[in-house]
Amino acid sequence: MSWDTVIGLEVHVQLATKTKIFSGASTEFGAEPNTQACAIDLAMPGTLPVLNKQAVHYAVMFGLAIDAEIGKESAFERKNYFYPDLPKGYQTTQLEKPIVGRGNVEIELADGRKKNIRIHHAHLEEDAGKSLHEGDFRHGVSGIDLNRAGTPLIEIVSEPDMSNAEEAIAFAKKLHSIVTSIGICDGEMSQGSMRFDVNVSVKQSGSDTLGTRTETKNLNSFKFMEECIAKEVERQIDLIEDGGTVLQETRLYNGDTKVARSMRSKEEANDYRYFPCPDLLPVIVTDETIEELRRNLPELPDARQARFVEQYSLSVYDASVLSSDAGMSAYFEIAAEKSGNAKLAANWTMGELAARLNNEDTSIANSPVSAEQLGGLVARIADNSISGKMAKEVFEGIWAGEGSADEIIEARGLKQVSDSGALEQMVADVLAANQAMVEDYINTDEAKRKKKLGGFMGQIMKASKGQANPQQVNQILAQKLNELL
């Protein structure tokens, strides 16, 4: 029997506002526990929420980016449940009247095929704090860190339009690309800036009846998501083929141990008793505000990809890789301008730089090599001041903080010798010192002589400490040897 997979995603995106959605406390990541939680975040008696306008604008920008209906009058509701990291005993969120209505996100797959994923809606809400059950907190004691409590989120809910992990990952990456491109999220997945809940079900191929779905919560890496989907699809199919049934449940997947487990069944699910939050007025977004945000909406990834092909003559593939990441795009454009050679700048951004950042597990925003510095390096490659091999050495120098490409080339004396007079002298000296090799060259079959050139090249490059321009040397060498024939 063959099976179809049906996947829908709920994506939590932390908005890059300076302060929380309902209080003036900072949202900065990584502070000491409970130092960024004010009386409102702690749900002290008598405190009241005041909505952060920037969060509303960011949500509207997302709606505009996916061509969605914007809720001109949205409303907050209270979602009631008890948990220690939820200080008020309810989460302030949106249900009946979300700020972003139906929209569309187009994804591109490895085979070049395009697919539309429908967005059901996106709503504004507050994040909860964090419960800490490990480290210092064991043996019946848990720690609560409320720094994250009240961080603004949009929750993006897709239709179940994805039919395999590849599509789900492509969709997740596209959302990441969109929210970072329009600047509403820093996209730092490892810090929880984007978190994915994955709804998975399977059905018999071709059937119209959806199977029972499970929801795996809080995945914060594309890799974990991919693993989790594969495992869950396999688990469900095995279960059904063994005569069992899939239970509707909420699951967790541990990316480090690769273990998936059930968190709670449908029967254990809370009755959240949603009702309109009486402390907040309906959120009115005027047409003027929408138009102003539309006018100022930063370039979207698809438009940027097209522009990169057009403006920099990049291949569609290169343009797509670069444009998918807002940080990388901006970096590339600076490097391209500074270097005057976009193609080479693209290669170095996607190649050496991306690989190095990946190895060091850091983001382009924190790159030790600035876009200006990389541009400076690429310029020296483009004008033949240094060879590709030397460029890697210079790159390492820049990474290590030794200064700009020019400074390092100067300090290390790496400048390529392209002066033809000097090179001719160098070639003549090497030929004179290696008479036996010259004889051998002359006496070799014409067809095999080309191979012998390598030996001379090695001698010359060694003599020049690698600084001789290899193309020029090659030319001079061939010419001088031919004269001897």
Add this chain to the structure above:
Amino acid sequence: MHNLTIAELIKGLQSKQFSSVELTQHFLDRIGSLNPAYNAVITVTAEQALKAAAAADERLAGGNAPALCGVPILHKDIFCTNGVRTSCGSKMLDNFIPPYNATVVENFETAGAVVLGKTNMDEFAMGSSNETSFYGPVQNPWDTDCVPGGSSGGSAAAVAARLAPGATATDTGGSIRQPAALCGITGLKPTYGRVSRWGMIAFASSLDQGGPMARTAEDCAIMLSCMASFDDKDSTCIDREVPDYSATLGQDIKGLRIGVPSEYFSEGLDPGTEKAVRAALAEFEAQGAELVEISLPNTGLSVPAYYVIAPAEASANLSRFDGVKYGYRCEDPKDLQDLYSRTRAEGFGEEVQRRILIGTYCLSAGYYEAYYGKAQQVRKLIQQDFEKAFESVDVIMGPTCPSPAFKFGSKGDDPVAMYLEDIYTIATNLAGLPGMSVPCGMVDDKPVGLQIIGNYFAEARMLNVAHQYQQATDWHDLAPQGVAS
């Protein structure tokens, strides 16, 4: 001194007939000697009060003292006071000392008032008799076998017993007006949004409104002028200029159209109370006002609608009291569930638990539409009743409550009988309208209150109307036995 009104005290202080320190000490002495009989004040802040009084005397000497400079008042223990326990009448907050002031508290501080302490109240403002307080019931100064009304019973009894010339209070379904009526004083619940709710511990957020209690309408006008303000910390607070309510008290009321709702004079109204209220209406007629028979046809639905909406909001508002962050926590919880259930079972009294259960039930899946949805529809109808009425009348008048103060325990075993105590006051909260109670007679040596309901933001008109009445009558001057001397 304790028989002087706030208006008279301000004159006395400014003309140096007595100092604020003398005045403050006098009221502190009265609280010390008389409060044990009434239990109206549960926290006395003598030291701070005398310090503030001394500072007020300096400002008074300086000549540019603010409106209430040196006048002693009491705050209902629902308003957060920085550094002073704010219990909300509950064991749950018996140990809670807020690190911030309610906006109302700030406003009185800015106006130079001296805070003598905090007044007793029904637990979390849930009650109409002050019998639900963790600190024990408040005795009505007119008859200590009787309740003072609730939930602002402590404030009302304190003003009636001349323990302070004025006190703050809050009104969710009648909690200012009903105790004002039962204690023979004047109290005003302003339009929803007129007074900031920041720092006022929430019972039912869409209904709660703070207001003043004093012996006269003139004093209420002075207090409201400083109590009301726009506050950007409360999203439901309305940005509208606060008039000088004292400045418009001298206007005659010839031609004033007074709406008399037939529904407020029907079955269940004590004949003595009706007689007193009719006599008051006759007095207004004598002053040139016109009585207009009106109908508020949905009055009978207000109590059931209120007892869905208020408990629903309360059930969420009180979720924050979970033993995790502040307030009462049960001994040795064995797990999280135990922490929650015992903390809340031990920390909340019976009436609070009853309302949390009612509210939770009303919001539950499958019941929401039948209860909460329906109640919201009724709320709309009640608003429309008033809107229609105010097309033809300037104010509406009737009894504040069906009968004078009742004996302790007489309604204790029947929550619905207790809930009907607010039958005439609840509708104005549902509509968000301002309402006040003015003493208008005595039945069996117990005071009767006349209720005056105004249109939105008609506080100035209502206060003037009440003031004109008090110029011609002396019900507000009567004092319970033993307190005037």
